[in-house]
Structure formats: C-alpha cells, structure tokens
Amino acid sequence: MxxxxxxxxxxxxxxxxxxxxxxxxxxxxxxxxxxxxxxxSKDKNNSSQHKEKSLDEIRKRVSSCKKCSLYKERKNTVFGKGDINARLLFIGEAPGKEEDLMGEPFVGRAGMLLTKIINSINLERKNVYIANCIKCRPPLNRPPTEDELRQCEEYLIEQIKIINPKLICTLGKYATLNLLKIEEPISSLRGNFYEYLGIKVIPTFHPAYLLRNPKDKALVWEDMKKIRSFLKNESI
Ligand code: SF4
Known part of the structure; x- marks a missing residue:
C-alpha cells in the first residue's frame, strides 16, 4: 500500500x-x-427491556388520560420517541397540528429543523429521545396553561426518570419554564447549565422560533457546541 x-x-x-x-x-x-x-452487556439488555416495559405502561396511561381538558380535541396523544437509552433528551412544549395527527413529536417544519440541529453535532434522531411537556395538542397551537403543564408533569417526570439521560435540552420558553421554574426570558437562560431531577439541563430556542427568527440560529449552534462538548466529557 x-x-x-x-x-x-x-x-x-x-x-x-x-x-x-x-x-x-x-x-x-x-x-x-x-x-x-x-x-x-446482558444486564443492559435486561435493563432496556425493563425500560421499554415501564415506558409502555406510562404511554398506555397517557393515551387514556383525561386529567385536563386537552383530551377532548386530541386526535392522538404524543408520548415521545427515540432511543430509550439516549444520553441526550430534547423536551419541547406541546404537540402541534402535524404531531397530533401523526402521534409523534416534532414532525412538521420545526421538526425538520430540529433534525438538522441534532445532525449538526453528528447525531441522528434515533440517537436521542424527543418528548414534550404536554402530551396532547392545545387548540390552535396556543401555549399550554400552567394547569395543563402541572397536570401533565407527572408523566414527564416518570419518562425522564426511566430514560435517565445525561443531559436534557429544553426547547423554548415554556419547556424551560416548566422544568426550571425560573421566570426569565429564554434569551437569558439559553446556553447555561441548570438541573432538574438531578440531571443537567441546557435550554435553547425552540425550532419554531428559529423559523421566524433565523438570525438566532447562530446562538443555537453555540448551545449545540456546548452540548457536544458536555457529552464528550461525560463519555471519557
Ligand atoms: S395533556 Fe397531559 S394531563 Fe392533559 S389530558 Fe393530555 S395527557 Fe392528560
């Protein structure tokens, strides 16, 4: 040679x-x-099966949930999708129209942009887990109310505990506020590390916001570099 x-x-x-x-x-x-x-290892396989079973059990409860009024207009609940052993978990606010129709998170234009954001750090959607705070679509895509967020949080907490990621990236104002309970603009919270349930959290802008404000994509790229660096250090 x-x-x-x-x-x-x-x-x-x-x-x-x-x-x-x-x-x-x-x-x-x-x-x-x-x-x-x-x-x-074999143990990990068993643990994956256990995780799958636990998540399925919550998914079933969510699919018949009527704890808040959002159940009335939903076509589907949107539980979440991805690698149940993911080290990185993205959390958005609530399903939109396409998500409600398909029962999957982030499938519309914002979803396509999220895929690009994930790809920007050499990951694919199948390597991460994506969920929303709220599992049913609010009418006309209005922001979720405090009560709806509170009612649905139990499912999100269980979901996070089972997946047990190394890092959570919250997408946008409502997901960030729901987890961190800090009343500050997303523009000042983004890119910094916080904690929720003992897991590191980094907020960034919602992809739907970026579609309206493409100039802020550069800031999200800065946040993604921090995520990549955090995960690299965690794997050493
Ligand atoms: S949004 Fe959450 S709490 Fe409300 S009905 Fe749907 S699953 Fe239940």
Whole structure:
C-alpha cells in the first residue's frame, strides 16, 4: 500500500474510533476480524427491556388520560420517541397540528429543523429521545396553561426518570419554564447549565422560533457546541 493510501486509512480509522468512543464503546478484541465488543452487556439488555416495559405502561396511561381538558380535541396523544437509552433528551412544549395527527413529536417544519440541529453535532434522531411537556395538542397551537403543564408533569417526570439521560435540552420558553421554574426570558437562560431531577439541563430556542427568527440560529449552534462538548466529557 502506498504511503498516501496508508495515511488515508489511518485518518478514516481515527474518525471511526472517535465516533465509537463518543457513543460509549470502550473496548475491542481481536479474533482476526477485530470483532467489536460493545458496552451493551446482558444486564443492559435486561435493563432496556425493563425500560421499554415501564415506558409502555406510562404511554398506555397517557393515551387514556383525561386529567385536563386537552383530551377532548386530541386526535392522538404524543408520548415521545427515540432511543430509550439516549444520553441526550430534547423536551419541547406541546404537540402541534402535524404531531397530533401523526402521534409523534416534532414532525412538521420545526421538526425538520430540529433534525438538522441534532445532525449538526453528528447525531441522528434515533440517537436521542424527543418528548414534550404536554402530551396532547392545545387548540390552535396556543401555549399550554400552567394547569395543563402541572397536570401533565407527572408523566414527564416518570419518562425522564426511566430514560435517565445525561443531559436534557429544553426547547423554548415554556419547556424551560416548566422544568426550571425560573421566570426569565429564554434569551437569558439559553446556553447555561441548570438541573432538574438531578440531571443537567441546557435550554435553547425552540425550532419554531428559529423559523421566524433565523438570525438566532447562530446562538443555537453555540448551545449545540456546548452540548457536544458536555457529552464528550461525560463519555471519557
Ligand atoms: S395533556 Fe397531559 S394531563 Fe392533559 S389530558 Fe393530555 S395527557 Fe392528560
């Protein structure tokens, strides 16, 4: 192999190992094929099954919930979606029209932008978990009321405890206020680290806000770099 080719292979291998390290894969054994040994042990499989079961149980309760009046107009409840072992959890405020129709969080234009934001730190949607504070759509996409947020918080708390991420990124004013209970503008809270249920929280702007104010995308990029750096340090 020529030197230039060899250098190219080494470069690719380095990139591959960096990515694997990022996702927590710590060891390799050689059986002639460099067989990968992941951190997913038998215990972890059992724990994943347990998590799946617990989340399904809450999902069922949510789907028949009538604790607040939002149940009356919903087409579907929107529980959340993603990797149940995710290290990064995004929390938005409430489902919109498309989410209500599909029963999935962040599927409209704002959802497409959220996907791009996630991709910007070399992650995919399937690597993170995405949920909302409120599981049913408020009529005409109005902001959730304090009472609705309070009624639905029990589900969110259970969900967070089961997923147990390393970091929560709240999207927008209402999700941030709901978790942090700090009455300050999102523009001054974003990009800083706080705590909720003993888990680090970093607020950023809601993607729907960014669609209306694209100039603030640069600030979200700053927040995403902090997220990437936090998760990298956590995996060391
Ligand atoms: S928004 Fe939450 S509390 Fe209200 S009905 Fe839906 S699931 Fe229940």
């Amino acid at each position: 020529k030197q230039a080719q060899l250098q190219q292979v080494i470069k690719q291998l380095k990139g591959f190992l960096e990515t694997e390290k990022y996702f927590g894969i710590k060891e390799y054994i050689s059986d002639g094929n460099y067989k990968k040994v992941t951190k997913m």
